[in-house]
Amino acid sequence: MKLEHVILIFFIALIVGFFNNAHALEKDYVSKHCNGQIEFVLPDRTRIDCLTDSHAIEYDFGRNFYQAVGQSLHYAMFTGKRAGIVLIINDSELRFYNRAKALINHYGLPIDLWVIPK
Secondary structure: OOHHHHHHHHHHHHHHHHHHOOOOOHHHHHHHHOOOEEEEEOOOOOEEEEEOOOEEEEEEEHHHHHHHHHHHHHHHHHHOOEEEEEEEEOHHHHHHHHHHHHHHHHHOOOEEEEEEEO
């Protein structure tokens, strides 16, 4: 096989791989759905994904709901607003919403939980 063919195949594979992995990032969902201030910086230099008049909201993908619980409570503590979590999931990831909801309910956590589709 000629070197030119190898290089051509490499670039085709690279381009195909790029487009197959072109999933939206968390910040894309925040930009599209946040009805407040995006990336609000707290005195401890942490950043709230979306700060509204009533909520300090953490956006995250379903598998990261554990971290989202702690982050949202931290943001609420600093702001005096209600904690909120927006989980970004598809239909096959509904289990993450169910787990988060069960955790919030079991401990009576002051967190509102919403879902947006991937």
